[in-house]
Amino acid sequence: MTKLLQDIKLIGDEIPWLKDFRQKGKDEFISQGIPTAKTEAWKYTKPNRFLANDFSFCPQGSKDISPYSIEVPFKACQIYFENGIFSHHDELPEGIEVLPLIEVIMFHHDLRDKIGALAEIKAHPFAALNSAYLNEGVYIHISANVTTPIVFVNHITPQPNGNMYNLRNLVVVDDNSSAEVVEYYCYEGDIKSSYLVNVVNEIYIGCGAALKHYKVQDEAFKAGHIALNSVKIKADGLYQSFCLQKGADLSRNETKVVLAEEGATTEVNAAYMMNGWATIDTTTDIEHLKPFTKSLQLVKGVIGGQAKGVFQGKIHIAPQAVKTEGYQLHKAMLLSDEAEVDVKPELEIFADDVKCSHGSASGELDQEQLFYMQSRGVGKDKAKQILIDAYLNDVIAKIDNENIRLWVKSFIGEHD
Amino acid sequence: MATPLLEIEDLYAGVDGKEIIKGFNLTINAGEIHALMGPNGAGKSTLSNILCGKPGYHVTSGRILFKGQDLLKFSAEDRAREGLFLSMQYPVEIPGVSITSFLKHAVNAVRQYKGEDELDTMEFIKILRQEGKKLGLDADMIKRDVNVGFSGGEKKRLETLQMSILKPTLAILDEADSGLDIDALRVVAEGVNALHTNDNALLVITHYQRLLNYIVPDFVHIYADGKIVKTGGKELAMELEQKGYAEFVKERND
Ligand SMILES: Nc1ncnc2c1ncn2[C@@H]1O[C@H](COP(=O)(O)OP(=O)(O)O)[C@@H](O)[C@H]1O
Ligand SMILES: [Mg+2]
Numbered sequence: 001m002t003k004l005l006q007d008i009k010l011i012g013d014e015i016p017w018l019k020d021f022r023q024k025g026k027d028e029f030i031s032q033g034i035p036t037a038k039t040e041a042w043k044y045t046k047p048n049r050f051l052a053n054d055f056s057f058c059p060q061g062s063k064d065i066s067p068y069s070i071e072v073p074f075k076a077c078q079i080y081f082e083n084g085i086f087s088h089h090d091e092l093p094e095g096i097e098v099l100p101l102i103e104v105i106m107f108h109h110d111l112r113d114k115i116g117a118l119a120e121i122k123a124h125p126f127a128a129l130n131s132a133y134l135n136e137g138v139y140i141h142i143s144a145n146v147t148t149p150i151v152f153v154n155h156i157t158p159q160p161n162g163n164m165y166n167l168r169n170l171v172v173v174d175d176n177s178s179a180e181v182v183e184y185y186c187y188e189g190d191i192k193s194s195y196l197v198n199v200v201n202e203i204y205i206g207c208g209a210a211l212k213h214y215k216v217q218d219e220a221f222k223a224g225h226i227a228l229n230s231v232k233i234k235a236d237g238l239y240q241s242f243c244l245q246k247g248a249d250l251s252r253n254e255t256k257v258v259l260a261e262e263g264a265t266t267e268v269n270a271a272y273m274m275n276g277w278a279t280i281d282t283t284t285d286i287e288h289l290k291p292f293t294k295s296l297q298l299v300k301g302v303i304g305g306q307a308k309g310v311f312q313g314k315i316h317i318a319p320q321a322v323k324t325e326g327y328q329l330h331k332a333m334l335l336s337d338e339a340e341v342d343v344k345p346e347l348e349i350f351a352d353d354v355k356c357s358h359g360s361a362s363g364e365l366d367q368e369q370l371f372y373m374q375s376r377g378v379g380k381d382k383a384k385q386i387l388i389d390a391y392l393n394d395v396i397a398k399i400d401n402e403n404i405r406l407w408v409k410s411f412i413g414e415h416d
Numbered sequence: 417m418a419t420p421l422l423e424i425e426d427l428y429a430g431v432d433g434k435e436i437i438k439g440f441n442l443t444i445n446a447g448e449i450h451a452l453m454g455p456n457g458a459g460k461s462t463l464s465n466i467l468c469g470k471p472g473y474h475v476t477s478g479r480i481l482f483k484g485q486d487l488l489k490f491s492a493e494d495r496a497r498e499g500l501f502l503s504m505q506y507p508v509e510i511p512g513v514s515i516t517s518f519l520k521h522a523v524n525a526v527r528q529y530k531g532e533d534e535l536d537t538m539e540f541i542k543i544l545r546q547e548g549k550k551l552g553l554d555a556d557m558i559k560r561d562v563n564v565g566f567s568g569g570e571k572k573r574l575e576t577l578q579m580s581i582l583k584p585t586l587a588i589l590d591e592a593d594s595g596l597d598i599d600a601l602r603v604v605a606e607g608v609n610a611l612h613t614n615d616n617a618l619l620v621i622t623h624y625q626r627l628l629n630y631i632v633p634d635f636v637h638i639y640a641d642g643k644i645v646k647t648g649g650k651e652l653a654m655e656l657e658q659k660g661y662a663e664f665v666k667e668r669n670d
Binding site for chain 1: 469470493501502504507511512517518519562
């Protein structure tokens with residue numbers, strides 16, 4: 001086995017529930033191993049190349065971490081992690097509770113059942129790996145209509161190469177409550193630093209509740225970022241997400257949403273852009289279990305160099321889920337001859353009387369548009385940037401919150 | 417005598433490996449208006465695209481000097497920054513890019529090239545609105561995306577608006593009259609005339625005489641089979657309208 005799994009004494013091993021949870025994760029990861037080209041769910045992304053640089057769990061020896069926060073250009077309540085370790089959070093507004101996950105495991109036994117119930121380790125080897133190291137992460141509990149966005153930051157500071165950081169978060173939005181959560185992954189120092197961030201988020205959305213979940217993945221160019229978001233929505237609940245993946249050499253953002261009760265709605269939008277040799281994967285799995293559920297997905301990517309974009313989108317409509325709607329659209333722009341995009345839509349429709357569609361298209365930068373702009377004096381690189389920005393504009397526009405939208409845009413470049 | 421704005425000498429050129437321009441000569445001085453007339457497919461747009469540096473076009477031999485400098489050495493954007501402008505026969509739609517933002521980038525790129533300060537956004541929008549109004553493009557039109565959903569006539573007005581904002585030294589109008597009704601034609605022509613001074617020049621490409629009633633040329637050139645076959649004053653355009661192109665092409669062949 002690789003260094004990914006090591007026999008390390010972790011805090012809390014003396015708690016039987018936790019020891020057992022970790023052991024199950026470990027056993028599962030050992031039995032599945034690192035996915036290969038033969039693993040259906042990973043056949044395009046092939047993590048082996050990246051994982052050839054072995055990564056090992058970073059024991060949280062010194063808690064010598066900075067009291068800083070990352071600047072975001074809007075009023076927010078920040079939960080700050082450094083190198084995968086929880087540091088602190090800002091003063092919390094009414095209706096938000098934040099606890100280190102380990103504390104929840106120790107003192108809130110009623111919440112234990114929620115951990116691991118959505119992120120299935122059987123189907124997700126990296127979630128199994130994450131479970132084997134279950135320790136760092138937070139529980140975020142929303143019990144009102146919270147208007148200040150919560151910004152969850154994991155900041156990687158200069159570290160020796162080869163560290164793996166596992167993060168595990170549990171988000172519970174009570175009935176008729178709502179919030180906006182932004183996840184932001186960033187680094188400081190060498191753009192070539194090589195590390196692996198492995199995140200699992202389990203998100204429970206109550207009846208009539210709403211969560212808007214935005215994410216910016218801006219890791220170092222040689223880093224890996226693997227994330228699983230597992231969401232369950234009750235009646236008339238809403239989960240709306242937007243994820244921008246722009247950094248890392250290997251990146252996967254997987255979102256599984258279970259529309260468990262009538263009237264549950266989800267919007268899963270994403271944008272990705274990369275160059276070099278990177279592989280960036282957006283995987284979605286939407287399960288419509290009940291009537292009158294609705295899902296909308298728009299994913300757009302811009303791929304340059306010898307990079308590869310992957311989109312796998314599954315919509316499953318269960319036999320009893322009549323009157324449901326499921327829409328999915330993926331579009332990619334290839335900036336070079338060697339850029340590649342692999343797309344796998346999967347529709348499993350077992351109900352009648354549903355509206356469902358999917359589409360995928362890829363194209364290149366429009367040379368006529370480029371020349372038109374140049375012929376007015378706009379430099380070629382600037383013109384390309386403007387066209388890329390325009391291309392991603394409709395998916396970015398799905399971000400309702402204007403401050404967050406402008407902030408996300410700033411990662412794409414062109415913005416005025 | 418001052419250096420001509422444009423000198424094309426014995427140009428052989430084409431597109432996609434096909435030779436279209438064969439022995440073309442033309443000199444344009446500051447203050448002049450030239451009309452280039454020719455049948456469909458003569459190579460008029462090919463010539464304008466070569467002048468503006470569109471990819472895919474090649475020059476086999478000959479020279480093009482712009483303000484005394486070798487034009488072909490400049491990138492497309494630098495030609496524009498040096499003062500060359502093409503009002504395109506088929507303006508391009510750019511969804512997702514607003515006219516305001518696009519033109520602000522264009523103007524500031526040109527200003528930066530000349531070592532001038534960037535324009536303040538509010539000031540720029542004010543100028544754009546004023547100029548737009550003169551061409552019958554209201555504030556709502558200007559907020560829209562570049563050419564998206566514009567009628568043929570609106571596209572030509574927008575080309576003219578860009579010209580009035582960029583104030584080129586040499587403007588080439590490729591079929592600026594196509595798709596225009598008579599009122600729009602007048603508005604566009606007035607816009608173009610207002611920009612014409614002793615320091616700049618116009619090359620008006622058309623295959624109808626109609627536009628030349630409004631933008632009155634000093635010289636009319638008949639272009640056929642890859643070169644200029646006859647040059648005259650503005651009356652040549654009238655003659656052409658009566659006789660048709662065949663007459664002139666034949667005349668030369670005899
Ligand atoms: N991209 C191209 N590839 C090959 N031939 C072209 C291309 N563009 C134009 N042509 C040909 O070049 C000739 C001149 O075209 P054009 O310059 O558009 O003529 P005009 O503007 O005078 O009507 C035509 O025969 C046309 O078919
Ligand atoms: Mg033409």
